[in-house]
Amino acid sequence: MKISVIGAGYVGLIQAVGLASFGFEVTGIDIDDSKVKMLNNGVCPLYEGGLEELLKKHIGEKLQFTTSYKKIKDSQVIFLCVGTPQDEEGNTDLKYIFSAADKLKKHIGDSKCLVVKSTVPIGTTRLLKERLNGCNIEIVSNPEFLREGMALNDFLNPDRIILGFDKNDLTSKEILEGIYQKFIEKNIPLIITNYETSELIKYASNAFLATKISFINELSKLADKTNADIKTVSHAMGLDDRIGKKFLNAGIGYGGSCFPKDIKSLIKQCESNDINPRIITATDDVNERQIKWFFEKIKKHYGDISGKTFAVLGLAFKPDTDDLRESAGIKLIDLLLKSGATIKGFDYVQKARDNAYNMYNLDKSKAFYGYNLYIFDNLVETVTGVDGIIITVEDNRLNNENWTKIFNLTHEKIIFDGRNIFDSEKMHNIGYVYMGIGSKK
Ligand code: UGA
Numbered sequence: 190m191k192i193s194v195i196g197a198g199y200v201g202l203i204q205a206v207g208l209a210s211f212g213f214e215v216t217g218i219d220i221d222d223s224k225v226k227m228l229n230n231g232v233c234p235l236y237e238g239g240l241e242e243l244l245k246k247h248i249g250e251k252l253q254f255t256t257s258y259k260k261i262k263d264s265q266v267i268f269l270c271v272g273t274p275q276d277e278e279g280n281t282d283l284k285y286i287f288s289a290a291d292k293l294k295k296h297i298g299d300s301k302c303l304v305v306k307s308t309v310p311i312g313t314t315r316l317l318k319e320r321l322n323g324c325n326i327e328i329v330s331n332p333e334f335l336r337e338g339m340a341l342n343d344f345l346n347p348d349r350i351i352l353g354f355d356k357n358d359l360t361s362k363e364i365l366e367g368i369y370q371k372f373i374e375k376n377i378p379l380i381i382t383n384y385e386t387s388e389l390i391k392y393a394s395n396a397f398l399a400t401k402i403s404f405i406n407e408l409s410k411l412a413d414k415t416n417a418d419i420k421t422v423s424h425a426m427g428l429d430d431r432i433g434k435k436f437l438n439a440g441i442g443y444g445g446s447c448f449p450k451d452i453k454s455l456i457k458q459c460e461s462n463d464i465n466p467r468i469i470t471a472t473d474d475v476n477e478r479q480i481k482w483f484f485e486k487i488k489k490h491y492g493d494i495s496g497k498t499f500a501v502l503g504l505a506f507k508p509d510t511d512d513l514r515e516s517a518g519i520k521l522i523d524l525l526l527k528s529g530a531t532i533k534g535f536d537y538v539q540k541a542r543d544n545a546y547n548m549y550n551l552d553k554s555k556a557f558y559g560y561n562l563y564i565f566d567n568l569v570e571t572v573t574g575v576d577g578i579i580i581t582v583e584d585n586r587l588n589n590e591n592w593t594k595i596f597n598l599t600h601e602k603i604i605f606d607g608r609n610i611f612d613s614e615k616m617h618n619i620g621y622v623y624m625g626i627g628s629k630k
Contacts, residue, residue, distance in 0.1 A: 190214070190367070193264040195289050197224055197254060199235065199340060199446075199512075200306055200333050201270030206243050207344040209252035211371060216264065217254040228254040236511035236540040239341045262298035266364060268331075270306045279453035281310050290320050301326040302361035306333050308391050308451060310458050314384040318355060327361045329354055330384050332391035337445060338509035349378045353387025392458075395451045396469050401436040402443050403475035409439035409627030410482060419627025420609055439626045441581060441607040442479035444506030444515040449476070480517050484524045486624065487579070487605055495529025498600075500575040502568070503582030503608075504536035504545045511540030513548060517607070518581030522562065531561035535571040537586055542566065569598065576601040583608040593619050 190213050194205040197219035205217040219225055224234050231248045233241040244252070261267055271285035286307060293303070303326050305314050314330040321328065330353030335343045350369050354362065362381070366373060373379060380390075405423055412419040419439045427434025443449070452473045459466035488494055506516040513519055522532050536542050542564050545551070549562055565571040572578055572595050580587060587610060596602060596619050603622040604611065613630040616623040623630075 190266070190364075191216070191264040192266045192268065192368075193218060193261050194268045194270055195219075195258075195293065196269070196271035196285070196307070197221070197228060197234075198270065198272055199237065199337060200335065201268070202228075202233070202235070202240065202244075203237070203335055203340045203344050204268050204270055204306060204333075205252060205254075206240060206247065207341065208368070209247040209250075210243055211368075212251065213368070215252050216260040217252070218256065218258060218260065219254065220256060222256050225254045225256050236509075236538055237340050238338065238509055243341070258292045258296045261293050261296040261301075264301070266302045266304060266361075266368065267293060268304045268306050270333075273307050273309055275450045275453060278457070280457045281308075281313075281450075281454045283309065283313060286313065286317065287320065290317055294321055294324055297321075297324050297326055299325070302329060302364055303327070304329045304331045304365070306331055308332060308395075308447070309388060310454060311385050311388045311392075314353065314388060315355070318384075327355075327358050328384075329361055329365060330387035331365070332387060334391075334394065337512055338507060347372060347377055349380055351380045351382065351387050351390050353382050353384045356383055392451055392455045395448055396455050396472065398436045399443055399448045399452050399476070400468060400472045402438075402440075402448075403472040403479075405437050405439045406442060406479045406626075407475050412439075412627035413486075413629075416629055417627070418630055420625075422627075438583065439609060440479075440583065441483045441517040441521065441626070442476045444517050444520075446512060446514040449473075449515045452476075480520045481524070483605070483607055483626070484521060487525075487577070488528065490603070490605075490624070491576075494525065496531075497576040498531040498533065498574065499525060500572045500578045500599075501525075501532055501534045502536075502571070502578065502580050502587060503584060504534055504564075505538060505541040505582065508582050508584035508586075509538065511538050511544050513541065513544050516581075519545075519548075521579065521581060521607070526562060532563065533571045533575060534562065534564045535566075535568055536582075537584060539566070569595075573598045575599050577603045577605060579605045579607060580610060581607050583610050585610070587611075592616065592621075596620055 192208055192213050193216045194201050195218045197217050205215050209215045227234050231245040233244055271289050273281050276282040318328045409419040423437045426432050427437055455469055456466050501522055503518045505512055545564050606625040609625045613623045
């Protein structure tokens, strides 16, 4: 079967490469010519574990990329995976969705199926159907649930597959079941529903996970002021199957290209339906405040932080990604810089460091910027001579570092653990002042 995938961002690339690895003939389409050239040379424009290897394996064989929509006429199924960014008011901007639809309209040949994988507000798939009215194409909603850094694994091992159809039209069901046959054989639940339910499942899932995080983050402040230990609270709560232990780790807040944007979009969607979304508004609000609260905690320790130097370990919004969007680490760096501190930043992912250079417009040879920001390629250099170490991502590699050796390299011996990844006792035993989130230990 021939398949087209429109959009070569995180979602589209995983979809294109993943489907090629299943043996389908896949054409990826993107408007960015330089990205298309890179991909055709087997170079992945973004960092995602295992993706470049799989791309190299299939490119030129089952997989190709192009900027031209003409290829669409040969494919039976088209996956729509373009970005749905946030506009200034927090609404979802659908310009890429509609411009892709207008372009593909000109090239639809025989009977086709257009599958919307992009995260779109409730009602968008139906709007798309109206826009493509007159074309011989069925539109299906099929949201994705990939986590950055784990995206290939999530593609290969989904928890569920959601297919939203227009109630009068299920003709593509068999085709899609054929594409997802491998998952159906593994008894992965397939939910067949209507457009609107499918669209809301995506937002509801992200909003629920974000709410779990904000819930524990809110309580972490109470724990911080009392003698309670939030890590033990999370652990004990998580042992109750009804609650579950995942996404219950207190920290400096959620970031990335999905949770912050999707929560804001869901608030707007409620408001435009005359609903006051109290819980998700609180989720968003708690998240916005969490990083500021952590910053104040650091400031309080020193009194004045201007002239202090900090090692910030973690630039991307989470481990194993190069994505800096809404990164709590970057937000903290900005707050610290504005208060006159000097920052030495590090991330294990080289592309995350490269993206930080580009974002701050740094000169790589000097790694210096007007505000006193330096980015280093190794941890030892990053921590040498600093007045404090700040952990901003839950990267387990940090646990394997030699913290006794690092102790001797820093000026002041203090760790602010914004993700509660360390054993506080271990750090105390080495001699550090250790400040986690929601714990006096
Ligand atoms: C999220 C969802 O987890 C995916 O299921 C969804 O498909 C994706 O959004 C999307 O909509 O495309 P992702 O943004 O890659 O995936 O990141 P997560 O792993 O969910 O982490 C989000 C943030 O929450 C990170 O900043 C992480 O540090 C933070 N987090 C996570 C916590 O603060 N505490 C936790 O216990 C877990």
